Amino acid sequence: MEIFRLNRTEEHDNYAARFGASDGIILVFPLYTDAMPGIVMAFIEKLSPWIGRMKGKRLGFIIHSGFPEPAHSRYIQRYLEWLCSKFQAEYAGTCVMGGSEGLRYMNEGSMDNKRLLFNRLGHDFISRGRFSPDTLKRIAGKEKLPVAMRFWFRLTGFSNAYWDMLLKKNHAYDTRFARPYSVE
Template identity: 30%
Template structure:
């Protein structure tokens, strides 16, 4: 049976110029070229603004596969995405049943293992909502993309091409695969170059990297 198509969900609420949208631009183009019906929505910062939830409920009837792409924020999902998924599962329990879910997780740090916790949540969400888990791709070290095209980024492109193969395979037959990408350089070099870069941005933003939350005065800690 031919799939009804893929709904792409951008899980970063930081506006248009995001890594998540760069990834989805690439996937959307390729899916359309492969003659697959595609639509795309972006999770808003405030759920009550705009028509995200009502729109997605209609989309759940029109599409049988959801591809959720999101960045790791503080080791987990961005908060507006958590809120959107919670509201969606409360309000559209039955519409989610049987829908195929595919996840693309990406993070700024070079070790893909930072995404393991969020990936476990993706699997659990699929199970608990009666969806079919179609697989996932984890892409580390995506901070530098920040809205730029990934067309010339061989490392990211090859992970996305592999993800598309799995997605298309899982749309035809019921099987799942998880793939994990590699960073652009060994994590050791991130620490060598990353620390001075962090210090530079901290100075620029007048942030004290060594200040502890409980010593800032406005939060009273335990005495």
């Protein structure tokens, strides 16, 4: 198993060449404001020589985001399924995990369940060539938060707590509604 870090953009050509030589690939990336990061898209564009030439190869994806609901990532999931068809690769599935922004604040013990699920995901990819639908469902959790919880988030401002903390830490809280480019 090899790990390639796409933030090393000078290596994208090398990674793209190795992409087609691999039997199984899992591409992991975060979701930023409902979209695939540009650095990931730049890498995917480097893969154009492999279009239609990956029969018998498996391709899986893991998308994580700060949004608590996996519903935000389903549009990208559909794009990734389409991408597999363009490559003529076997689609191994897309794992969608919301709420990952908060993971760095969790203690090790509370991460055990997620770690076990991701280990199972990797095991399924190696042994079966695809992600288990049950494991994907367990990692994703509820597709949408219950209405009462969404209302509570809005009412209490809890959903903004993390961002407000960052704004205060960077002395930008008082200007959070600034519109420097507006024409009025």
